[in-house]
Amino acid sequence: MESRQTGTVAREGDGDRKTLVQDALETSLDVRTCDLDFWFREVATRFGALRRGRRDDAVVPPWMLEDGPLRTSIMEEFGFRARTEEAAVRSITHMVRCAPSLAVMDFYATQLVDEARHAFVFRHHLVDLGVEADRVDAEVERISGDKVSAIIEPLARFIQPAIASEDFIGMVVFLAIIAEGALAPAAEMSTLRWAEVDPPAAEIGYGTNLDEIRHLGVGTSLVREHVLRHPHERARLLEMIEAGLGLFARLPLAEALVHRERLFQEGLRQHHDRFHAFEFVKGRPLVDTTVEERLGLQQRWSDEMRTARIIQMGLVEA
Numbered sequence: 497m498e499s500r501q502t503g504t505v506a507r508e509g510d511g512d513r514k515t516l517v518q519d520a521l522e523t524s525l526d527v528r529t530c531d532l533d534f535w536f537r538e539v540a541t542r543f544g545a546l547r548r549g550r551r552d553d554a555v556v557p558p559w560m561l562e563d564g565p566l567r568t569s570i571m572e573e574f575g576f577r578a579r580t581e582e583a584a585v586r587s588i589t590h591m592v593r594c595a596p597s598l599a600v601m602d603f604y605a606t607q608l609v610d611e612a613r614h615a616f617v618f619r620h621h622l623v624d625l626g627v628e629a630d631r632v633d634a635e636v637e638r639i640s641g642d643k644v645s646a647i648i649e650p651l652a653r654f655i656q657p658a659i660a661s662e663d664f665i666g667m668v669v670f671l672a673i674i675a676e677g678a679l680a681p682a683a684e685m686s687t688l689r690w691a692e693v694d695p696p697a698a699e700i701g702y703g704t705n706l707d708e709i710r711h712l713g714v715g716t717s718l719v720r721e722h723v724l725r726h727p728h729e730r731a732r733l734l735e736m737i738e739a740g741l742g743l744f745a746r747l748p749l750a751e752a753l754v755h756r757e758r759l760f761q762e763g764l765r766q767h768h769d770r771f772h773a774f775e776f777v778k779g780r781p782l783v784d785t786t787v788e789e790r791l792g793l794q795q796r797w798s799d800e801m802r803t804a805r806i807i808q809m810g811l812v813e814a
Contacts, residue, residue, distance in 0.1 A: 525713030526721075527599045535606040539710075543613065543703065554696040556624045559767060566763030567625060569756050570697050573686060574618040575639030576752065580679065581615035581704075583648050587655060587667065587675075594662040603714055610707040617700050624696055647747045651675060654743055665722045669733050672715030673805060674740035680708060681797035682753060685790060689760065689782065692774040693767075712805070719809040734811050741802075753794070757787040 560567055588608040595601035619632050627635050651674070658666035683705055690698040723730055764771060764783050776782040806812055 525710060526717040527597075527603045527714060530603055530606075530710055530714050531599065532602045532606065539606070539610070539707070554699050556694065556696055559770070560694050560697075561626055564763060564766065565759040566693060566767070569759035569763065570690065570694055571622060571625060571627075571635075572639055572752075572759070573756050574621050574697065574700075575636045576643050577683075578615045578618035578636050579640045579644050579648060580675075581611045581618065583652060584611040584671070584676070585615065587652070587659070587671070590659045590662075591664060591667050591671075594664050596664055600664075600718065607707075607711050610711070614704045614707070617704070621697055621700055643748075643752055647749055647752070650743060650747060654740060665719060665729070665733070666736060668715050668718050668722075669736055669809075670740060672712055672719065672809075673737050673802065674744060676708060676711060676715075678741070678744050678798065678802075680705075680712065680801060681794040683708065684797065685794050688776060689790070692771060692782070693763070716805050716808050719811070723810040730811055733809075734806075737806065737811070753791060754787065757790055761787050 560570065585608055588604055588611060591604045592601055592608060595604055619636055620629075622632050622635055623629050654674075655667065655670045657663070658670065683701060687698050687701040687705060690701065719733070723733070768783050772781060772783050774782045776785050
């Protein structure tokens with residue numbers, strides 16, 4: 497997680513950097529390789545050494561403590577992500593309850609804890625940014641209340657029939673393709689663009705992305721195994737994906753992303769000299785990128801991930 501060059505989050509070109517967009521398709525991840533022993537050994541130990549998802553010596557830069565577009569952008573992003581993770585926790589409780597085997601139950605129990613920790617670290621970065629600890633929940637509600645009703649609640653209603661009928665594999669598809677999968681490119685973009693602007697935020701985001709790699713990889717393997725055993729389910733699950741992605745396209749998520757990117761762009765202009773040497777990706781300075789370029793890259797990642805995951809799940813022929 498730590499970059500050899502900068503002491504912050506490893507960036508594009510660092511050999512040890514895991515990317516959510518690339519590695520979420522890792523085919524060796526399943527409930528057998530990602531069991532409870534693995535989680536306690538590799539995940540709990542790793543994050544137990546951190547404080548609220550980051551190293552103790554990761555300090556919020558002074559420009560992020562000043563009122564301005566950069567601080568507003570990260571607060572809006574992390575406030576909303578805290579609420580999406582909270583919604584994931586509530587959904588996963590049903591998956592733990594109706595898991596088809598103990599191994600699957602164990603895995604989703606670990607994912608439930610992962611998502612609760614994600615919500616916790618996103619909320620508490622707002623404390624790092626100067627919000628009083630006893631006002632964090634109220635601040636998250638102020639930031640994200642309208643987005644909860646416009647984005648999160650419609651998704652929660654969409655998955656209710658699967659929860660009511662204990663359609664476990666339908667819930668897996670919802671998380672792996674429609675919900676977490678659709679949000680993954682924005683999470684990857686976040687880690688890249690905050691790496692030098694708000695290093696603690698980038699560390700927090702990178703750590704949560706490591707978890708999402710595991711969640712999406714195991715979810716993909718579960719659907720693939722289910723479809724191999726029940727090939728007649730292909731059409732139903734594809735229909736669910738189509739309906740879910742159609743809903744996602746109608747939600748005002750794009751407007752929220754555009755708003756945050758515009759705030760970020762304004763902040764880059766204000767601090768151009770400070771960040772002019774930072775490469776967003778190899779050969780491309782962050783300050784030279786545009787809102788449209790960054791959003792376009794997210795859309796490309798989203799399309800590529802979705803297509804590859806659906807193929808890997810065995811839902812369509814390559």
